[in-house]
Amino acid sequence: MHWDKERIQSILPHREPFLFVDEIIEIDGTKRVVAVKNIKDNESFFEGHFPGRPIMPGVLIIEAMAQTSIILYCVCKPEIGKTHPNYYLGKVKAEFLSPALPGNRLILEAYNVKIIDEAGVVDALARIDDRIVAKANFVFGIKRNE
Amino acid sequence: MKNNYEEEVKTLVSEIIEIPVEKLMPDADFFKDLGVDSLKAIEIVAAFEKKYRIIIPERDIPNIRNLRQITEYTKHLKKV
Numbered sequence: 001m002h003w004d005k006e007r008i009q010s011i012l013p014h015r016e017p018f019l020f021v022d023e024i025i026e027i028d029g030t031k032r033v034v035a036v037k038n039i040k041d042n043e044s045f046f047e048g049h050f051p052g053r054p055i056m057p058g059v060l061i062i063e064a065m066a067q068t069s070i071i072l073y074c075v076c077k078p079e080i081g082k083t084h085p086n087y088y089l090g091k092v093k094a095e096f097l098s099p100a101l102p103g104n105r106l107i108l109e110a111y112n113v114k115i116i117d118e119a120g121v122v123d124a125l126a127r128i129d130d131r132i133v134a135k136a137n138f139v140f141g142i143k144r145n146e
Numbered sequence: 147m148k149n150n151y152e153e154e155v156k157t158l159v160s161e162i163i164e165i166p167v168e169k170l171m172p173d174a175d176f177f178k179d180l181g182v183d184s185l186k187a188i189e190i191v192a193a194f195e196k197k198y199r200i201i202i203p204e205r206d207i208p209n210i211r212n213l214r215q216i217t218e219y220t221k222h223l224k225k226v
Contacts, residue, residue, distance in 0.1 A: 090185035113195075119184045139185050139188065141185050
């Protein structure tokens with residue numbers, strides 16, 4: 001199962017420069033989604049974080065995992081996903097274990113803990129090869145368009 | 147004297163909804179009386195599923211509205 005950016009953009013409302021999922025490389029039923037963010041040398045956030053010492057900000061790694069979690073939600077709830085509801089984060093618990101740098105291929109994994117129509121709980125991790133960069137737990141809500 | 151499971155459930159719910167155990171009445175409605183929203187509700191469900199290794203079907207969630215109901219409901223699932 002492979003999704004390109006066009007298909008990702010048909011689900012996610014995010015756009016450049018705030019789209020942090022480049023491709024989906026694996027979908028394991030409704031249990032897990034694996035995505036990729038290729039961290040380019042010229043990402044706009046590297047200009048300030050930090051000059052001469054580029055490191056992907058932790059909050060953006062969280063954002064990348066959260067965007068992957070939305071895709072997992074839409075795999076579980078395709079009929080709701082099609083309506084392009086509003087997704088909002090309720091709670092995030094995260095830990096950061098190692099840096100993500102220009103040129104890295106950031107693998108994002110989202111695991112279904114519990115997903116219902118109005119909300120979701122997802123465990124996620126970000127890694128580069130086998131090196132874990134961050135882990136997180138998300139609680140998010142879905143507000144359907146009237 | 148209440149049994150351990152009831153106390154355990156009360157503590158678990160209390161921690162998630164951030165209401166002290168002593169103020170958590172068995173028949174207080176999660177949504178109307180205790181301010182639980184859909185995000186807190188799914189946190190409670192996920193915490194029960196993880197701790198007791200049970201599955202709470204989505205269709206049943208709206209019917210679990212207070213501490214007494216969640217205690218009885220999950221007690222039943224645990225036996226299965």
